[in-house]
Amino acid sequence: MLGYWAYNVQPLFKNKSVKKVFEVFQVGVLATSSFITSITVLLIIFFLFKEGVNTFRKSLLEDGYVLSVSKSNPVSEISPLDIKDIFDQKITNWKQVGGNDDSIQLFSVDDLPKYYTEAQIGTELEYIGTCLNNYVATHPRALAYFPQKKHLENFAGKLIKVGSVGVYEFIKGKEWLPTAKPVAQLGILPLLLGTLWVSLGAILLALPFGLATAIFMAEIAHPTARKVLRPVIELLAGIPSVVYGFFGLIVIVPFVQSVFRLDVGETALSGSIILAIMALPTIISIAEDAIRNVPKNMREASLAMGATQWQTIQKVVMPYARSGIMTAVVLGIGRAVGETMAVLMVTGNAANMPHTFLQPVRTIPATIAAELGEASNGGLHYSALFALGCILFLLTMALNLYVQLRLKKAYK
């Protein structure tokens, strides 16, 4: 940019006419705005990753709380998944997490009034530390969970170490329970697969329809028909996604449910159908442009050789426009991957591992939209949602890079 400034803009200063000054001003405005735009984009990405990286630094234990056991208990470390299972009472014996053969007694600070009178705790909670100390010392089977306080000096119990989530566990983990107490479960595999399944389904549905419409509009349709069709398809792009979602919930969900005789209609397939409709305008208009850009003499040559119109489309036009059609497909996928509102409303949002298309799924954008409002600013859940945003960004960036590389190849 500086080079541009030196060679094109600076010499203009030597010419004193007002017009030239105005021109310089114009160039300056253009250069500045493009500079600001790129800086903004970079800042957003930087911010996204800066917040996201914190996920892997923070402890999975609820902020400000500690988990502790009696000093006589041999267990000093429990995996986050085991802690969740203990609090869900799926694991009930210390033996299962490497301790003695004894049942686990759960204790949270809210249980304190069950063991001590109000006088013992103090009306102003001033003796809470003493009570906690006493409890942990006298209950060897207990797993206690309470707020961390300064009065834990000379603590009678032993603190359980809970680490942070690793990148590998983050991506491979199968449980997404970011608000689980005391230990959050941050496994995004079901969300990632949910996003990919819904997008894949959408593109499989949208591609044949989109391509057929594009070919029809570019090659076969009468100009008048095209004049009517084009605005109608462009209208599809103008409908707000929440309207699509509403339509999906009322029409497509019951439809899918009755056609496949399912227990529940909110499935990946419902999401795919809605996304397919939403991706259609993108696919049709880009594919149609690609087909129309096939040089006229290619078509004429083919027809002159005695090929029929269909043969020409199949053997000449389509191969020639292939790269443009690929672009249309990938941009369509990009639209599907990032779409939030409509998917949020029709896929059921259950964060389980998808096995079929006829099952509820939860996608990454839907998760971010639904949970960010609640997550406390700067907390683990908040960072984890940013990390999800990073994953989504990398996904769409990879798609876009792929398109660009293909385009470069095509124009060489």
Place this chain on the structure above:
Amino acid sequence: MAPHLKLQALVIILLASISVAAQNIKLKGSDTILPIAQEEASVYNKRGKATVSVTGGGSGVGLAALVDNTTDIAAASRKIKMEEKLKIKQAGKKVVEAVIGKDALAVIVNPANRVDRLTREQLEGIYTGIIKNWKQVGGDDMNIVVYGRESSSGTFEFFKEYVNNRKNFAATVLAMQATGAIVQSVAQTKGAVGYIGLAYENARVRQLLISYDGKTYIAPTKANAKNGTYPIVRPLYAYYTADNEGKVKPFVDFIQSGEGQAIVSKVGYIPLN
């Protein structure tokens, strides 16, 4: 003439805003309480004793604001956490709790479902994924489709704590954005079960009788919630600090008064006795 008038107007506006600011009570917190608070505030403001401004954001947000001293009243649909209490105590203040009304949840199923009653243990089994078929709780041989609210809602926390015994929901529970969406989905899904606020009665779904002791099943009616026999009821709280009592107490007293409680009932919640 004109500039003089303008100046006068400006002075009047300034004076007015200063006098309003002096009596301004800020209430912040639970979105569940928001409709109650707005209605109470609009009636109370007409009396001209004070101006109550109401903002939502969630129980946690309201209590955090109380800790930071940026609100006078924190509205909360859950009890203040030990942690928040300790934070306020560290700031050298004492927190005062007032119950301003109650909220009840009804468990709903599709009208085609034969099951009309469940115990708390059965509900816990359904929401933790142990019970998967209606046949296991006395219904037809049909898979159970479980609907819940997003983990961001206070209703979710309430249900998890009061019904699910603090256990995590199964991953297969469908998380819906709003109560209306749950009603819609349960109405069009035969094997569905969901939970909604008592205020949202709807003919397209059937409400279940609930039992916590396994013997007596109670219908989710306003009367049962009010007399304390219906079990899935939570109190709604207003929290303020003791040093602020003089300013805040008249408004809290107003909500707790007969007139205030009539508003609570009108908005669709359960009044205090």
